[in-house]
Amino acid sequence: MMMNLSKYIYSSIILLFVPMLLFSQIPKIEKRSDVGYQGPSSAEIDAMPVVATIQPSGNPESDIHNFQKAIDKASKIKGGRIIVEQGNYQLKDVRLKSNVHIRCKEGVVLMPRLDIESKSQLIFSVGRFANEEIKNVTFIGEGDFSNRPQFYYDRSIAVKCRSFTIGKVTNLYLENFSVFDDQTVFSTISLNMRKKGTSKNDRPKNITVKNVSIYDASYGYGLVQGNTGENVWLKNLQSVGGVTARIETHTGREHNVGVDNVVIEDVVCTQGKAAVTLQPHVVDNGIVTVNGAKAIRCEWGVMIKDGFISKKLDPNKEWHNGSFAKGSSIKNVTMIHGDATTISRQSKVYIPDSLLPYYKEDSSPDKEANIGCKEGPSIAAILNLASEEMKIEEETISHTGKMAEKRQLIVTKKVKRTHSK
Template identity: 25%
Template sequence: MSNYKRFFRGCIILLFLFQLSFSVEMYANKRKDYLVTAFGAVGDGKTLNTKAIQKAIDAANKNKGGRIVFSKGVFLTGSIVLKSNVELFFENGTTLLGSINPDDYPKYNDARALIIAHAQKNISITGKGIIDGQGRELALAVDSLHHTGVRIDPNYNYRRLRPSDGRGKLIFISECDSVKVTDVLLKNSSGWVFSFRKSKNIVIDYVNVNSRAYWNNDGIDLDGCENVRITNCDINAADDGICLKSDSPGLYNNNYYIANCSIRSSSCAIKFGTGSFGSFKNIIIENITVFDTFRSAIAIESVDGAEIENITVSDITAVNTGNAILIRLGHRNGDKPGYIKNVSIKNVKAQIAFGRPDIDYDLRGPEVDYFHNPFPASIAGIPGHSIENVTLENIEITYPGRASKGMAYLPLWRLKDVLENVKGYPEFTMFGELPSWGFYVRHVNGIQMKNIKLTLEKEDFRPAFVFDDVKELRMGNIAVPSDKNNQIIFKDVSSSTLDTEALKRKSEPKQSTFELPAR
């Protein structure tokens, strides 16, 4: 077993031990149940229970911990503050219902949320109840206050006619240690649904996120966190599904295990970024199902100086999605570019849509504002800063084809005209029209592609692969359609290895590569 594999197996074991020790610690702290109804809360869906719920939380915290029990009913509330050694437990048939009055969400530590915690330890949210933020109604109330001049949003988006300030999140956890969330259904946030910042030792298990209420409804966002386990979650979000961020320098994401989740998104399913100032290291992602997702199934992005390394992704199934894989090193912010290295992506099966994968969403991702042919998967650094050591193995992607030379035609002799877009927002559409239909790889040092099968539903005039400024390329067992030659294009490719079975064209196992002359 290689040292690399030993390291990641060790990560999994440590995460398991963390989860076990955290469960024991939480059990030890469950000294008493506190029924919110005993503190005056009424589950009629009409009575505002903010003060009563907060009294129960404060009492449990003061007595060194306890479980806040919500019995069956609908408990209307504004913002509540979760404190150390306190568990919120929602019985089946219980709904915690967010108020639609913006005044019920005062800022706490410069943030707004229905449930908020800052600098606490040993907190949890459990049970089979529902937390419903009534996000669209709340956001429209914020919008109305802006237009009537009661509460002006200085960052109001007049192009999209929607507010940016004052909406808040459903749950926001910052600078906390030992957080556990299980079983609950989170729905209808006015902003990000479930957000962590600078927190550690986090377990999220069997959580259902269903939030298409308003824009920026990211499912689970983690900003500068460590020792994180996200498993068995079902996410349907009107923005990124699971998003790892580093929105300011000094925020580091380390030691993640994300597995056995289903994701539907009007943006990306799993994404690193776009905020990427700090690091993303030692992350394992496996057994993920993606469907009806507008952008990438997997997007790994460093554009603000982030260091990204030791990333393992495996067993991904994506159906009806805009893109399978995006790995992007750019330089949007920061003194110097970061780096991306040691990325392994294995056992991926994806089907790329021709039209909008998220057409059934009422809040869809923004349209690309120019004519384009279907985009390939992209792995792209920038001049002088290459992505390093990428392994792609057992990858099967079906593309729609139907590319046309009538518009957006980029012939192979014009590869130099593909946009670098060094400072651009990272997205698989960011380079404009691309000259390949399967993979576009540029500014990469060390890439291995093994057991890659690319198929087309309809004809595409472009080659399957384009490699530009690539070193140490190894390809083996590559299957592409059999009806055309020159499926692999090289430009400034050095130290490449294609074994005797490198390119299989169905019944014709014949090499079909073409190297562009130096220009």
């Protein structure tokens, strides 16, 4: 089974290839002073001892034990490297700890456990437990786009899958791996809070996610979801399906904990919802900037929704619509339109009348049946329902492709359409 699985994964790369920066070895950590990871450099990490070299065991209990034992050892000596050799590993609920630096060789495949029945399987977590104070964690893959490490999901194994569940951690760096999804539930990388967290002190800080791709993501999910976080840098990310970079601050809404200083650069989405989506709910967020977003046959290029008050919130408390801080901006967005993508039923009202024949009410393009999706045409480069909250540099926004002339470049409430059909 493992041999066939690897063959499937590697052949899929050819079918779903999207051009991207290639690596012939483990890439060096990239740092910038204003955002993202601020921990030890590549040179400093390379000087740390190798505490373990992990080999595939063919047994999930042994795989989990080997990973956790190596992580505990590296953290205990306050800094160590873990080398993961080529092969297939079945993992679940592996806890990353401080000063742990994992380097995965070419041909590593990480997947949920095959020997248990569980609707939800989370592979790695960091900083999610109440008393954890985690810092300086890196996970980097070796190899180029064709052979770098991969996460693999299958809905028949687990409907809900996630590679990294992230809570309170300072200085986390994730780079150079691919995720082969099966339209499972959950974004594969989630920036959350530690359990029972109530303040900004309980969220991730100094986070970099760079050169990561996901394939066959569900419309409602995708690659990275930033529920909370401070100093977050998302760079060179790709998604086939779903959303590449989603900033939706609902996890800490009861405590007004969201995001501050998020930089999104050079992200691409193909045949999905959008390259970037932004939604504040009831949280007052800091600045979010988008510089470089490309959408190919997607519903939107960038989607911005205004804040709203959920009915699930305590009705006895006073709530207000959330926002992103002044100074937030969007530029360099490219949209390439198509006539057959996955769109939300709620978006039908934004489709130009001339393109309504491409909307198929009887279609079900997503495996997550209750998500409310249909097949339809891409709509616009930007949906902006947040009035003047975001500065959009319109001269840097473009759209091309099938019947681009029939679409608006930027859709707002003011141009929302009422259809005769």
